[in-house]
Amino acid sequence: MPRQATGRKKEAILDAAVVEIASHGYHGTTVAMIARRAGVADGTIYLYFAGKEEILVSLFDRAMDRFTERGTDELAGLDDPVARLMRIIDLHLELVGGDRDLAIITQVELRHSLHFLDQLSRARVGGYLQAIAGVIAEGQAAGVWRRDLEPMFLAKAVFGVLDEMATDWVLSRRNTRLAARGDAVTRFVMGALRPTA
């Protein structure tokens, strides 16, 4: 059989997994289905992944890597905490809303077991929350945002709003763009962060 550039098949397997898992769910997708769509033999999957579950982990890692990379780029030039947070909100919705199949996986399939969610949450989402909390703390220090609530609490609240919008969008059948909700989310969040009278 022909040799392939090493990265090729791994990517092909991940791409196939996104499509299959998005439409049949993680447990409804067999390794054979993924192999078939990727154009490889069942056994080949095991040359690149230790098992079925590692495919799901890799999927999440790949998505988070892209997410983080893009975020770092986009925020590089912004100093103002208000501008930074607004950018985070728009970017979150834009990136999640950019690929419906992937969104189904991040919003639904990845959350299917306590052990799994716990692992992911701690590993990657925790860092994201820290980043948001950092921006909020800056805004508090600058005196533009309320200080009677902890930055980490506020970060979780903001994330909760974004995550709910994303999940709602995934479940809605109507053909809307998730990013279109950026303006409303921003208004809501900025309102919540205003200093109290």
Next chain:
Amino acid sequence: MPRQATGRKKEAILDAAVVEIASHGYHGTTVAMIARRAGVADGTIYLYFAGKEEILVSLFDRAMDRFTERGTDELAGLDDPVARLMRIIDLHLELVGGDRDLAIITQVELRHSLHFLDQLSRARVGGYLQAIAGVIAEGQAAGVWRRDLEPMFLAKAVFGVLDEMATDWVLSRRNTRLAARGDAVTRFVMGALRPTA
């Protein structure tokens, strides 16, 4: 074998299912495990439920029934939209935080497939969101809350905050009470709903 009052075994099976599914996940729990804990034979499960998945649906229905009943009671005496929304926030956190095993199921296990989440979401959570949106619309009409955002959007945002707090609590290992976050959530939400300057 002795006859039981009809409801008894069904309840016992559901109670057993909560414990098993909370600790092993839905797919990691076998029907035999549930039967064993409930003190019935494997086959008995099928006298009360059409299949394994119906157990999960029934679990959610039972929880939502209790939730709704309690909510209706508690809100009966309150007219002021502000008081009503504050009560909803506290109640949500109190009820979800009252039973960790059940919380694991509502926050994690019930969301394991698009088809499933979609079904539940439309059937029961949709009604809950409508109720919150109704309270918000009242407050807007009374002039105490901002009117530049739709009631349903605001209801989803508030739900997102509550849901994130609940999930975060389920995943956290520290021994905190979920209801303790009611005050901070209320301050956040009330801040977000204030009329814009």
Next chain:
DNA sequence: TGGTCATTAATGAATGACCATTCATCAACA
């Protein structure tokens, strides 16, 4: 240049474990 050979990616049929569901049988009741 052309002909071995060793190496390694890739294959896919076979394996074995797991588990939801069924149903022949049992035992308590009226």
Next chain:
DNA sequence: TGTTGATGAATGGTCATTCATTAATGACCA
């Protein structure tokens, strides 16, 4: 004695994973 709730061993189907086999490649040598 007929009815019915309950039992739990047996069944059948489904897959994740393995591994003996195949084939492409490059190294080496004449």
